[in-house]
Structures are given as C-alpha cells and as structure tokens.
Amino acid sequence: MYIFRWNLKKISLWALLLSQVCLLLIFFYVQLIPSEQESNGRISFLRSSEDTEEVRNTYHTLDSNIILKTVKTRQSYVDFNSSLCFINGTDLSSMKYAKGINWRCQCLPGWHGNDCGQPEVLWRALLTSRKPFKIRGPRTFERRLIYIFKVDKFSEFVTDIRIYELGAIVDLFILYEDDTSDYLRQKLDNNFCKEHQNKILYLKDDGETVWKKVRWYLKNLRNDDIILSSSANEIPNKDALIFLKFHDHWPQPIKFRFRWSVFGFFWIHPFRTITGGGACTMSFLKESFSNKLKLLTDNKTLSSPLYKGLTLGDLNHYGGWFCEYCNDPAQVVEFIASKPKNIIDWDKIEHGKIDKNYIEDLIENGLYIDGKSELKKSRRYQDNYFAPKYVIEHDWKYDFLMVNFYSKLDYYEG
Template identity: 70%
Template sequence: MYTFRLNLKRISIWILLLTQILLILSYFFLQVAPTEPKSDIKISFLKSNDDVKDATATYHTLNTNIILKSVSTKHSYIDFNSSLCFKSGTDLISMKISKEINWKCKCLPGWHGNDCGQPEVLWRAMIASRKPIKIKGPRTFERRLIYFFEVDRYSEYVADIRINELGDIVDLFILYEDRGSNYLQSKLNNKFYKEYQDKILYIQDKREHLWKKVKTRLKNLRNDDIILSSNLNEIPNRDALTFLKFYDQWPQPIKFRFRWSVFGFFWMHPSRTIISGGACTVSFLKEMFNNKLSLLTDNKTLSSQVYKGIILGDLNHYGGWFCEYCNDPAQVVEFLASKPKNVINWDRIDKQKIDNSYIEDLIENGVYIDGKTQLIKARKYRDSYFAPRFVNEHNWRYDFLLTNFYSKLDYYEG
C-alpha cells in the first residue's frame, strides 16, 4: 500500500511537470507577432505583380504604385477662443501668457492674415499683383505636394539642401536624370538622401516625358494636388509652399523670384534675382498646359493674358534661392569644361586660364565667372534671407557655402 501511494505521488509530479512543459511550448509556438506601430510617413506603396525592385533600395521607381496619404490640417492650427491661429506664424507664447481673452491671432514678424497663415513673401506678392484675390482656408486636409527636379553631379549640394529643407512638406520628390546617366541612381543606391528615400521616385528621362509616366502610378491623385517643378540649383521658399498646401483660391500658375547667389550664399549676382520654376494644381496643369511640365516652368506663361498667376518674391523678400556655381572650385572647373559655347559665353572668357586658382580668385574677390562682373557681398547676420533655414541650422554641414574661406576677412568673421 505504501509503495502504491509513493508511485501515485511520483506519477502526479511527472504529470504536473509535463503539463508545465506543454504550456511553455504552447506559448512559444502560438505566440503572435506584435502589430507594428503605424508610420507617420505621408506616402504608402502598394506592390503590384510587376514590381521588380532591388531589395537593398528604399527609393521608388516606375514599377511602384503609389498612394498619397491624406493629412488633416488641424495639427497645424490652435484655437484661441474664437480665433483659429496657424501655429508657425503665431506668437503662441504671448497669447498664452496674456490674461485677457484672445479674440485675434497675434502674428510673428513676417506673418500676416487673420490666422497668421500668410508668409511675408506670399502676402507681398498678392498686394503687388493688384488683382482681386480672395484666399479661402484653411482646408480640412492638406493638398499633396509633388516636386519634380533634375539632379546631376554638379548640383549635388543644392539637391541635398532642398530635400532636407522641404522634406517634411513635400509628399513626393520626383528626381530625374538623363538616360544613359546613372550618377543619381548610384548615389541613391549608396543611401544618398537616406532620411527621405521613401519619398523619392527615381526616373531616367527628360522632363517633358515625366508627368505622363508618373501620373499613371499615382493611384489616388486629386485634382487639387500641387505640381511643383524647378530647374537645377533652385530652392523654393518652404513657407510659401506650406501656404499653398493649406489654402484655396490662390492665383495660378505660381512663379518664383529666386535670390541669385553665386559660389555660395555670401555673394549675390548684381541682378539680385532670377524668375524661374512654377507651381499649379493637377487640374490646372491638365486644362491650361495640356499636362506639359515645360510650360509650367516657361516664363512666357506669365506674360500671357490667359493666366492670372503671381510671382512669389521681390528684391527684399525672396521666393527661394538660386545658388549658381555652389561647388568646390574643382567641380566648377569641370562643369565649365563640360558646357558647349552656346551655354557659356566663351567670347568673354579665356577658356585656357580657367583652373582651380582662377575660380578661387573669383570667389575671394567676388567676381562673376566672366571675370568682369562684380558681385554683391551678402551679410550673414543682417539678412533674414541670407540662406535657407536648414542651411543656417546646419552651418557645420554647409560651411563653405556660408563663409568665403578664400577671403581672410570673411574667414575670421565666420
């Protein structure tokens, strides 16, 4: 009897032990992978049967179907009693500490409008146009912004600036280069612009063919989405672009008066500005330009009485920056050597003398590439439009574009 009780006790212990083992095994085999957190990225991609993509790449090609995400504008505004104020343009600190009831938004310097949502450059452009303009907004959802621009080996620094400057407000970058060139593709494969590669669609083609190909891949494109295009070395004003995303009934097409910087932001061309680039809605591009991007960036469009667009920027408040020859001297020499006579006026320049030393002397003394035209010195600490915001905030990264290292005076001041 004693032996029987002892065996029964042992059997019970073994049963408990086996039960515990089975429970542990069940936990590991039946464990469900945790759900991944939702991403804040404004673009999601649907894979189709024809998707063929390098597993190591994170940028996108024409083999990808693209869905642009709708984003509410409410996160960009704050309600003070009866006043709805744009956060970036409103003096929030002053309004929050005010003991009296806030019935009106208090705008920061450089911002205008009842909700402080109009940046200076846009506000001045509407006044200068002398046209009846009734801006409506803010919208419930942001317009999606699709930005086309070319990248080559001589525009790498400026391309890096504009992607970082505009990366949080542009929904899709269309970066392109000529057929037969793989410079940009090689850079992308090496994680160039890695923070925003999920927002980049890479294409090898001419600008005139791009929109026809791209729009077939945008599966939820809306007529009020914005198409933006500009040339090499141009950086549009981010505040102005943000306004276009948030408001309705602005004149179309939009052109940009860029500040004309040379060699870096420390020198300005005596002409001071250059008009270039263009922005409009998807429906305007189709109805007025027959889907031709080249007409959007053609300055002749504004001279036509058909269009009622405006130019963003004047001689003191710029619609962005055009940074010409913003490279190291060796790359400037290589760039000039690659251009034919019909692009560079070689009659005014002795091509034989163009070398690193020649370019360094021009940069030091503030002389244009022709060796004759005197440039205007820009003041870093006095000029609010000296350089794009991202450049100023990351001056260690673009120091050679902010300080003239070939001038001893500028070097020690910088």
C-alpha cells in the first residue's frame, strides 16, 4: 500500500512536469508561426508595451482618423465656498489659509476677473476697447483649439518653441510646407517635437487651400471650436489662448500685437510691436470669411467696420512674440538670399553685401538688418515679457536666443 502511494505521487509529479513542458512548447510554436498577413517574406517582431507606445506616438497625415477630444473645464478650477477660481490665476496659498472667511477669489499679480481667469493682456484689451462686451465663463467644456501655420527650415527654432509652449492647450497643430519641400516631413520622421507629435497633422500645401483640405478630415468639429493662424515667426500668448478656450461671448476676430524681437529675445525692434495672426470660432470663419483662412490673418480685417474684433497686446503687455531673424548668422544669410531682392533696402547697407560677419556685427552692436536702425536692449531678469515661459524654463535649449554671445558684456552677464 505504501509503495502504491509513493508511485502514484511520483507519477503525478512527472505528469505535471510534462504538461508544463508541453505548454511552453506550444507557446513558442505559436509565436514563431507567421500570420497570413506576415507570411509574404517580411520579418515580424514582437513589441513590448513601451515599443507599442513609441509607434503610436507619431504625427498624423490626411489618411489619419482624427477625432478631437472633449475636455471639461472643471479640472482647471477650484471651489472656495461659493467662488469658483481659476487655478493658474489664483493665489491658492492665501485662500487656503483663510478658507473659512474667503468668499471671493484672490488673484495673483497679472490676473483679473471674478474667477481670476482674465490674464493681464486680455483684461487691458477689454478696458481699452471701451465696448460693452458681456463675456461669460467658465464654460462646461473647453473649446478645442486648432493652430495652423507654415514651417520651413528657417523657422525650425520658432516652431519648436511654439509647439512646446502651447502643446498643453492646443488640441491640434496643423503644420504644412511647400509642395516642393520635404524638410518638415524629414524632421518629423526624426522625432522633431516628439512629445507632441500625437497632436500634429502634417501636409503639403501652397497655403491657399490648406484649411479646405483639412476641415473635411476632422470628424467632430464644433461651431464653437477655435481656429488660430499666424506667420512663421509668431508665438501667441499662452494665457490669452487659455481664456478664449474657457469663456464665451468674446469679440471676434482676435488679433495679436506681438513684441518684436530681433536675432533673439535680447534685442527689440525700435517699433517695438507688430500686429499679426488671427483667431476666431469655426462658425465665425464660415459665416464672416467663407472659410477663407487668409482673411483671418489679413491686418485689414480688424480695421473693417464690419467686425467688432479685439487686439490683444500693447506696448507693455504683449499678445505674444514676433521673433525675426531668430537663427544662427549663417541661416540668416541664407534666408535673406532666398527672398526677393526688394525685401532689403540695399541702399542703406554700406558695403552692399550681407554675409555671416555682417550679421554677427549687427547682433553684437544691436543694429537692425539695414545696418542703421538701432535696436533696444531687453534684459531677462528685468522684463516680464522677455521671452515665452517655456524658453525661460529651458534656457539651455535656446541659449543663443537668450544671450547675445557676440557681446562680451552680455556673455558674462548671461
């Protein structure tokens, strides 16, 4: 009886071991057999979960199925008694300290409104306009924001800044390049702005029909979604765009008065500002501009009596940054050479030639491209609008735009 029990136990152990071996063999056999779709001579690889995420995190083309997400605004606000306060614009520390007696939102410097949701640049624009706008908010759901602009090899650095500065609030970047160029596509294929490629739609276009091409591919556009467009050198104010996403009844169209930086954020053009870009809702673009995006960025638009628009920005509080010739000197020379000759007043240039040494001298001495107009100095630690927030927080990445390396004084100060 004892021997029988011992043999039964031994047999059971051997059977269990044999079954495990069989399961392992079956598993490896199934993994090695190619599927019908992969049996055409191509090699297939097993991907880990990290590899799968890597593949998914890529830019879109017109073949993509793009569906814009719907996000509640509530996550950007906090309740204090009966007050609903915008988190980014509210002094949360002081309000939490006096929570029992605090019935109104206490705004941080540069923020206004009952909910502390109006950034300085927008608040000042509303005061200046002296028009009875009845802006309401916050909305239940954010407006989706679509940003369209052209990219070429001369605007790479500003494009990088725009996408990283606005990546958290823009729902879709539509980037296009000339039909004859392949520069942007190659950059994207090499992980340009990798962290935000899932929000980038790439296409080639002449600029005239880009929106006409795209709007049919966006599956769930809403009339209250925002369309934003600007030139290659413009970086809109992030806080102002957040306000437009969260509120209703703001005047349309929106234009931007940009701070005019030259060669980097350390020099300002003597005119100091330049007006450009444009934003409006989808319904406004359709009803007022017949879906012609070019009319939105035409500076004559806001001056027309037909529209009760608003310009964001003044001489002290800017609607964003216009960074002209923000490249290394060699690229500035190449950029100018690629443009028509009438872009420069050659009579104002002493030797009649623009080369790398000429550009370096301009940067060092604070002179505009004509070699005559004096630029104004801007200092990082004294100017609240020196550069976009992302640039300041990542100065190692954009050091040549932050510090004038051709000036010994600036170099050692930086």
